[in-house]
């Protein structure tokens with residue numbers, strides 16, 4: 001299985017502390033800029049499927065708007081209940097002025 005990289009944003013588009021939601025390969029992905037570094041995780045909260053884009057980014061943590069669960073966007077780890085299951089993470093690379101996110105060609109978890 002190979003990983004395809006899709007252009008999800010331009011580097012200047014997502015300021016530090018901001019997020020962007022994109023849909024690629026049928027998956028909703030949350031891009032987050034944490035102090036200049038770009039990260040990508042699933043946009044869907046593992047608690048009850050709320051969009052994390054509607055939540056709030058605080059440092060490297062995104063807080064779900066529905067029940068205030070929290071995830072570390074740099075690792076996907078659930079760090080505050082009621083969220084318990086980690087988010088899927090996606091590889092991110094910068095290519096010129098583009099932020100590219102790696103999605104598998106079969107819609108499966110990239111290795």
Ligand code: FES
Nearest residue numbers: 045048064067069
């Ligand atoms: S849906 Fe996100 S914490 Fe409940």
